Amino acid sequence: MKQYIWFDGEFVEFEKAKVHVLTHSLQYGSGIFEGIRAYQTDKGPAIFRLDDHLKRFFNSAKIYSIKMPFSEGEIRKAIIETMIKNKLEEAYIRPFAFYNDANIGLDVTGKKVSVIVATVPLKTYFKNKDKGISCKISSWHRINSLILPPMAKASGNYINSIIASLEAKGSGADEAILTSVEGYVAEGAAENIFMVKDGLLITPSREADILLGITRDSIIKIAQNLGIETIERNIHKEELYTCDELFFAGTAAEITPIKSVDGRVIGEGKPGPITKTISDKYFDIVHGRDILFKDWLTYVKN
Ligand SMILES: Cc1ncc(COP(=O)(O)O)c(C=O)c1O
Numbered sequence: 001m002k003q004y005i006w007f008d009g010e011f012v013e014f015e016k017a018k019v020h021v022l023t024h025s026l027q028y029g030s031g032i033f034e035g036i037r038a039y040q041t042d043k044g045p046a047i048f049r050l051d052d053h054l055k056r057f058f059n060s061a062k063i064y065s066i067k068m069p070f071s072e073g074e075i076r077k078a079i080i081e082t083m084i085k086n087k088l089e090e091a092y093i094r095p096f097a098f099y100n101d102a103n104i105g106l107d108v109t110g111k112k113v114s115v116i117v118a119t120v121p122l123k124t125y126f127k128n129k130d131k132g133i134s135c136k137i138s139s140w141h142r143i144n145s146l147i148l149p150p151m152a153k154a155s156g157n158y159i160n161s162i163i164a165s166l167e168a169k170g171s172g173a174d175e176a177i178l179t180s181v182e183g184y185v186a187e188g189a190a191e192n193i194f195m196v197k198d199g200l201l202i203t204p205s206r207e208a209d210i211l212l213g214i215t216r217d218s219i220i221k222i223a224q225n226l227g228i229e230t231i232e233r234n235i236h237k238e239e240l241y242t243c244d245e246l247f248f249a250g251t252a253a254e255i256t257p258i259k260s261v262d263g264r265v266i267g268e269g270k271p272g273p274i275t276k277t278i279s280d281k282y283f284d285i286v287h288g289r290d291i292l293f294k295d296w297l298t299y300v301k302n
Contacts, residue, residue, distance in 0.1 A: 003086050006078045006117040008069070011085055017116065024111060025098030029156025032060035035251045036093040038083055038119075038300065041288030045089055046297035048251075048286050050076065052214050057095055060152040066097055069113050082117045083300045092122035092252065098155075125252040126174060132259030132271055133174035133248075135188070137237050138164035142178040142186035144209040151212055161189035175248070177240070177261065180209045185235040191248035191256065192216040195240060196274045202243075205232035215249040215282075218296070222281050225292065228274060237261075245272030247279075255279040 005017035025031035034057045038047045054072050061068050070078070079093055100114035126133050143150050143160045150157065164176035168189075177193065180186045185204055187193050192213040194203045201223050204210055223230045240246060246258040246266045255278065257271035271279075284290040288297055 001087055003119075004082065006082045006085075008114050008116075009078075011082075014118075017118075019100055019114075020102035022102035022104060023098070024101050024103075024108065025155060027104070028106065029154070029159065030064070030108065031096055031098035031155040032057065032064060032066060033094060033096040033153055033155060034060075035153075036079070036095070037122075037251050037286070038088070038091045038093060039286040039288075040089045041297070041299070043288060043299050043301075045083060045091070045300040046286075046288055047079065047083070047093065047300065049214050049218065049296050050079065050298040052217070053095075056153060056212075056214070057097075060154060061097060063149050063152040064154055066099075066113055068097060068115070070115055075115065075117070078115075078117045080298070080300055082119050086119050088119055088121065090121065091119040094118045094120070122252065125250075125254070126256050128174065129254075129256050130271070132257040132266075132269070134172075134260045135175050135177050135258050135262075136168040136171050136173035137240075137262055138167055138176040138178045140164045140167065140176075140178060141181045142209045144181055150209045151206075153211060158190075165189040177237075179237060182234075183237070184208050185237055185240060186210050187213075188248050188250070188253070191250035191253040193258075194219060194247055194249060195235065195243040196245035196272060197239070197243045199228075199274070201228050201230040201274065201278075202235060203230065203232055204235055208234060213250055215251055215254070218282065218285070218293075219249050219255070219278060222278055222285070222293075226277060226281065228278070240266075243267070245275045247271075247275045255282055
């Protein structure tokens with residue numbers, strides 16, 4: 001099936017959606033983006049928390065003073081139309097806004113901003129997701145808002161994630177956990193983190209320089225609904241070593257159990273009961289099997 005990318009209001013064949021090698025955002029990482037998933041349901045594909053992702057997309061643009069050439073409503077429509085055009089049952093959706101200008105120089109004044117929407121098939125993000133993955137606490141700290149705004153989902157921010165991930169993989173682990181410059185646990189390279197200790201669910205708060213994940217927010221609300229108390233607070237790295245359960249949460253990673261950190265086995269080294277309960281509920285919701293959270297789904301076709 002031929003695939004298309006929505007590019008500044010037009011559908012362009014996937015292979016033909018190209019820019020110049022000197023493009024500002026390619027050279028300097030000055031773009032902003034989102035990662036959204038659409039899941040299969042009984043009523044066709046449904047996009048998970050589309051409006052929350054759109055809000056964050058436009059907030060990222062605002063933080064970086066990127067003048068968006070399209071409204072939130074127009075991008076929303078573009079996302080739905082791209083899903084329909086590409087006829088995908090499940091997809092990872094990537095809206096991206098960038099300076100589409102090949103003149104060398106940092107100054108963005110007057111530079112053209114382009115927006116694309118791509119949809120790609122994406123099953124599991126981590127190979128050993130179901131059994132749990134191994135993590136390494138990175139020697140690289142998470143960016144903080146004295147340096148770059150961690151709450152914006154900006155391309156350049158991800159150099160921080162990439163270097164930490166490379167270090168983790170180089171030492172044989174599956175993923176990095178970054179700490180804030182204060183030394184508290186922040187998040188994975190592209191995932192928020194939750195730990196379970198004595199029946200409580202604990203996750204770093206925004207003060208730990210995290211990206212405020214939409215999956216993170218969903219899990220907090222799901223846990224509340226399940227009667228699991230959630231606390232947002234600073235976490236010391238040694239608390240991770242001694243917790244009962246640990247998992248990542250993110251659009252791409254979904255809910256990924258963590259079986260070890262820096263060689264220390266977490267709990268019994270396999271997904272724990274609270275992780276499993278939350279994960280089962282999450283998958284019921286995204287697949288439209290839980291009516292309580294039905295407002296989180298935008299059906300592509302009615
Ligand atoms: C750095 C970072 N933290 C957390 C997340 C999780 O955010 P969300 O659940 O909105 O995908 C992501 C993924 O987008 C990320 O890149």
